[in-house]
Amino acid sequence: ILENRGAVMGCSNPHPHCQIWSTAYLPTEAAKKDSNQLAYAARNGNRPMLVDYVQQELRRDERIVFQNEHWVCVVPFWAVWPFETMLLPRRHVLRLTDLNDGEVSGLAEALKCLLTKYDNLFECSFPYSMGFHGAPTGSRLSGESGHWQLHAVFYPPLLRSATVKKFMVGYEMLAEAQRDLTPESAAARLRELPGDRHYAGDLS
Structure with missing residues (x-):
């Protein structure tokens, strides 16, 4: 499940919408996550990597943007985009369909808060690409998936203002990404912004 928001992200439809993609194979990004999470679980008593990671972030309390009873939003330490975030459930959850009612409500609250903070950052309709990754399904549904943890990632391109975006060029294309x-500091800036009041006023 993915969403692109804003013309700068190539979004051709101005209204909010998302896409659901399904493939008969594990795409490259999901395959990397699968192998890394599996390797971590094998080395750490079958504990899911991202479950351990969210506990580490909660202990450190340096990169948390928002948290509620069921969800934690962080700027991951490996983030490439300036205000990249990851949204994780507190408990071990494989897929969106495994969420309980409280987690669904908590997810709605977390998404509203994060997206409001994004818009408030530069007082604009904040562009991003986002998506959820969860345990594979289809032919892999009957396989071992306990190493997976559901999570959402947000990749927004804006850097210093509503009109200045980060470009992946030069060294970043030929060597590695730079922050x-x-x-x-990205987490602190987002955390300090209101998540319950939009800069444009009441949008309901």
């Missing part, structure tokens, strides 16, 4: 600000 323009630390994950901790």
